[in-house]
Amino acid sequence: MIYLIAAIAGLAGALFGFDEGVIAGALAPLRRDLGIDPVAEGMMTAAVPFGAFIGAIVGGRLAAAAGRRKLLLWSAILFIGGALLSALAGGLITLTLARLVIGLAVGVAAMMAPLYISESAPAKERGMLVSIYQLAITLGILGAYVVGYAFHENWRWMFAMGAVPAVLLFGGIFALSDTPRWLAMRGRSAEAKAALARMRERPENDPAVAAEYEEIRAAAAADEGRKATFADLLSPRVRPALIVAMGLFLLQQLSGINAVIYYAPTVFELSGFSSTTTQILATAGIGVVNVLMTVVGMMLIDRLGRRLLLLIGFTGTAVSLGAIAIAAATGSPSLGVLALAGLVLYIASFAIAIGPLPWVMMSEVFPLDCRALGMSIASLVNWGFNFIVVFSFPVLVAEFGLAGVFGLYAVVCVAGLAFTQWLVPETNGVSLEEIERHLRSGRPLRELGRLHAA
Template identity: 90%
Template sequence: MIYLIAAIAGIAGALFGFDEGVIAGALAPLRRDLGIDPLAEGMMTAAVPFGAFAGAIVGGRLAAAAGRRKLLLAAAVLFVAGALLSAAAWGLWTLTLARLIIGLGVGVAAMMAPLYISESAPAATRGMLVSIYQLAITLGILGAYVVGYAFDDSWRWMFAMGAVPAVLLFVGIFTLSDTPRWLAMRGRSAEALAALSRMRSKPESDKAVMAEFKEIRAGAAADEGRKARFADLWSPRVRPALIVAMGLFLLQQLSGINAVIYYAPTVFELSGFNSTTTQILATAGIGVVNVLMTVVGMALVDRLGRRLLLLIGFAGTAVALGVIAIGAATGSAALGKLALGGLVLYISAFAIAIGPLPWVMMSEIFPLDVRALGMSVASLVNWGFNFLVVFSFPVLVAEFGLAGVFGLYAVVCVLGLAFTQWLVPETNGVSLEEIERHLASGRPLRDLGRLAPGTV
């Protein structure tokens, strides 16, 4: 049952990926039909992360009172409305508004889906299950590339296809209950136990279910009476978690992933791939690699752990981006091959670690009473820098060229190695309640996972 729950919640990731990736195929016909310039292109493209920024604020404010399930249903409605308005858009500003609406849905869902999965999953497989959200993002991106190839001359049909998974998300979430931890936090213990029993596919009287429920109820009782405030995120108890969550998303975005996803055909064009069809096919190939390597990351995250995978990911992306930057700077005759090979390596390294792990760790490391608010602030960093990267890419490439931009992204990945080594904890196999106890103990967060389970 828990895999079905993760798959349904993961549809939110597929919608996020689709709405990121669809613009890659739609830009060429949009330029032809609407005559947009680079500045307007950047604004329209970046409307999704800008809307997501606002959605993260709304989600953080409402999550404790409204619950995870209701907010996911609301996000599904926003996705449907945004997709249909995009398809019917009669001008650039209408399309920008439609993508802003989609962005609101993305911002809410990108918080609630990983949170819903994390609060529902057993500790032993939590990393893999939350990573389903990132896998869904990659499938959504690949689906967008396929749709772009199939409807290469009609941006309206490309955008309209986004309504299909949005309806599926609404129907799927409608059939589920809220998470056991949210229900326990709201004092609805009987419902929490029933939900946990269904998620574990075991009777309520099962010893393992009862033991897990007692831990969840105890954690909720410890937080009873605490009203989450943004000021609490800077308290000594929570601040280490906030720094890690914000830092990982900052590094994820400044590694340049969304410049590659949104503008992959443009990157290939700058690298010497002159045919539009070839650019789209090469972009679709990158999408396939993204999906496959995300599956590899899912298989490894609960075996190798979070820290080692992050170190591998940042090292691989730094090398890949450096190769592309050097090839572009030297005007190599093999730039096309270097760009293709470099992007394959970059996407591979990103997909196994830098892509999924900020979502996984964001949903793990905050205490229950401020979990939604903490994820909200981390998401603000994510969407703020997502917007900055997407909006700035066309301008930066025009000013500094492909070599300068990719060189900057490579430096960020090197900084990611240092950040992971010095600050990121290991949460593999540690229950959410144990993580919360560790934070309350005052021990350095980076020591988490190096102690025996249950030690504080």
């Protein structure tokens, strides 16, 4: 049951990935049909992360009262409307507004889907199950590249295809209940226990279900009547979690991933691949690597742990981006081959760690009373810097070239190694309630994994 729940919630990730990746194939026919300039292109492309920034604020405000399930349903409706409006757009302004609507849906769903999975999953499988969201993102991106190749002359059909997974998301979430932790927090004890039993596929009187429910109930009771504020996020209890969640998303975005996803064909064009079809096929190849390595990451996340995977990921991305930057700066005649190999290594390193782990850890490190608000603020960092990277990439490439931009992204990945080493805790196998007790104890968050192992 829990795998079905994760798969349904993961459809929100597939929609996120599709709406990120579809623009890569749509840009060429859009330039032809609408005659857009680089600034307009940047605004239209960046409308999704900008809308997601607003959606994250809305989701953070409404999550405690409305619940995870209801917000996912509303997100699905926005996804459907945005996809159809994009397909029917008569001009650049309408298309930009449609992508803004899609961005609102992405911002809410990107908070609620990992939270829904995290609050439903058993501790020993939580990392892998939340990573299904990131896997869905990569499948959505790959699907967008395939759609872009199939409809490479027709951007309207590319955008319209986004309505299909949105309808599936609505139907799937409609059939589910809200999470046991949210129900317990709202005082709906009988529903919470019944939901937990269904998710564990055991009777309500099963000792394991009763013990897990009691731990959830006790944590909810400790936070009863509390309404999280921004001051709570800056308190000594929660601030370490906020730093980790925000820092990981900051590093994820400034590593340049969305510049690569949105503008992959452009990167290949700058690297010497002149054929549009070749650019799209090379981009699709990158999408396949993204999916496969995300699966590898899912298999490793609850075995190797969060910290080691992050160290591996940041090392691989720094090396690959640095190699592309050096090849571009020196005018290497093998730039095309080096760019393709470098992007394969970059995507592989990103997919096993830097892609999924910010979503996983964002849903883990905050205490129950501050979880929705904390995830909202972390999401604001994600979408804010997503917007900056996507909007700035065409401008930065024009000013500093591929070497300068990729060199900057490589430096960020080196900083990620230091951040992980000094500040990121190990949450592998630790229940959400244990993490909350550790935060209340006042001990450094970085010690969490050591204490649990001991």
